[in-house]
Amino acid sequence: MAACGLAAMLGPVTMLAHADPIYRCRSGDVLVYSDKPCARGAKPADLPDAIVVPAGPKLDLLEQADAKREQERRDRDAADAQWNAQHQARKAEAERIREGRIKGVVVEGMTEMQVRHLHGEPAVTSSSRRAGKARETWSYVLDDGSRLHVTFEDGRVVSTRSKREKR
Numbered sequence: 001m002a003a004c005g006l007a008a009m010l011g012p013v014t015m016l017a018h019a020d021p022i023y024r025c026r027s028g029d030v031l032v033y034s035d036k037p038c039a040r041g042a043k044p045a046d047l048p049d050a051i052v053v054p055a056g057p058k059l060d061l062l063e064q065a066d067a068k069r070e071q072e073r074r075d076r077d078a079a080d081a082q083w084n085a086q087h088q089a090r091k092a093e094a095e096r097i098r099e100g101r102i103k104g105v106v107v108e109g110m111t112e113m114q115v116r117h118l119h120g121e122p123a124v125t126s127s128s129r130r131a132g133k134a135r136e137t138w139s140y141v142l143d144d145g146s147r148l149h150v151t152f153e154d155g156r157v158v159s160t161r162s163k164r165e166k167r
Contacts, residue, residue, distance in 0.1 A: 022047060106150050110157045115150055122150075 024031065024045035025038030032038075033045070092110055100107035106115055115138065122138035129135065133153050140148040149161040 021045075106148065106157060106160050108157050108159065112152060112155055115157065119148070 020035055021044035023034050023037050023042050025034055026032070027038075027044070056144075097107060097109050097114070100110065101114060101118065104118055106118060111115075119140050123141050125136045125137040127134065128137075130153075135158075138150045138152070138154045140150070142148055145164070147163040149163070150157055151159045
């Protein structure tokens, strides 16, 4: 019985080594595989051919993990650099607008509320569409008699023009 149990465990290995017949035997309620017939007239079991997978190149899993980690680090560094550049640009824009507010000058990027805070309500407003975008122009008459025209797109200043009145 021990020989049959060992044969059952080594059956597939034996089949790979050479093509000896394998017999399927029943010993009570236990199914056993053997290289010897269990009973007179027993026929070899009809088993599928063994699947043999040829050895491929050796995979260096540690090297693969290191390469993946290095690529992730490069991607993270690139994303961090992009975020930092955008952050610096936003800070510079905020500082430029802050300087304009301190000096009392309308600069590109200011909001409608910031322009109103500097110059009050406009004397004249006009609306138009340009390249599918709504544009609004506010005109002011300044204390020195000059005219200031401020153009907005999406609620932000995109251009300013000043005109001096002829006397």
